Amino acid sequence: MKAGLVTRPTLYLDLDGCVIDSRASIAASVDEALRRYGLAALAADEIDGLIGPPILAGFERLLARRNSSQPSPAQLVATFRERYAVVSLTQTTLFPGMEAALEALGTRAALVVVTSKARFLAVPILEALGIADRFEAIFGPAPDRPAEPKTETLARALAGRPRTAGECMIGDRSHDIDAGRAHDMPTIGVTWGSGSAAELTQAGADYVVDDPADLAPVCASIARLER
Template sequence: MDKNYTAVLFDLDGTIMDSGPGIMKSVQYALDHFDRPNEPEETLRKFVGPSLMDSFTHLYGMSEEDATRAVELYREVYPTKGIFDATPYKGIEEVFRTLQAEGRKLVLVTSKPHIFAERILEHFGFTSYFCYQTGPELDDHDSRKARLIRKAMDALKFEKTECVMVGDRMFDIDGAVEAGIDSIGVTYGYGDRAELQNAGATYIVDSPKEILSILQQE
């Protein structure tokens, strides 16, 4: 590989953290108020990654008004009961340590509201690894990854060729493609290999350790 990625952009949910348990329980709490109790886990898993507004709208056909209310209900419980119901993926901190020691810049690019992402990184002791974090504000439902990637690149003066996006869902890969940067799709999160391939991932790996293998082939 003849690339030299000096900036590594990481998604949060499904890439750094298995955040599914807390997210899915909070989504179910919201759905209970719409007479949708005991939703299948297969459906709830689809909420891990994309914006809540998009998920409630596309998965349940909610109107904008109902989706907004569902997000409000979700946020009644997530900040206190769901936010730390998550587990870092095995080996991910070693990836951070190694990349930081190599002099690379680590950036968090997440569709999760920034205020929640910041708390999660701090709680699990990951804040110091990241030189920059970006995510939407609570009242900003435009969580397109390309917009957030460009925001980080502009803030840090990165060139496209310096950057690679690491994520587990097609939304991460789509964002990278739209922003004109390479991507590493990870299959250990909430997307699968076919989803990542179809989205156009530059590389696909099955474990955090393999992220290093890709980057150290330079």
């Protein structure tokens, strides 16, 4: 084991597209926000850009793509959150195999959520799914910081926690991989969310897995390599 590191590793997990399937609830909430301002509903190829990255950035890209200057992205975020706080509790599911994966990961590591979703929205979802107690901590942006980069969210999660052999960042989008690499930790990209294997590989993911059941063996391998 590396000098100065404790035995029990910490695994930092993205939420949307990694642990939970929030596609339906996000799409419904975005459509409601767009409808209130007289804008067309999401096209099929627009939803993935709004799952994973900070929601403010997603709305900025959406409005730019549509050459629309009104409403402001911040107005859409506020309306989105109003609807999402309700529908996310009934229209969000765990990805198949994720409950067993969390059980396996939790036997050897501390689990911490690091999400671009505002924390006040993330916690009730995990509670509704009955898995909030699987995580030692849940980190997400404050309500007034909808554009907080994942690198900063991960930095807050790391503050005050010991750096551990076997720690890693797990997520489905390039910004998850970027965050892990920025903090000098191994990264695992998952392909059951919105990001593709190509996106994750291009971002520099150390490992790319296609099934939640593969997470525990890969994390165990990382821990062995770092000892």
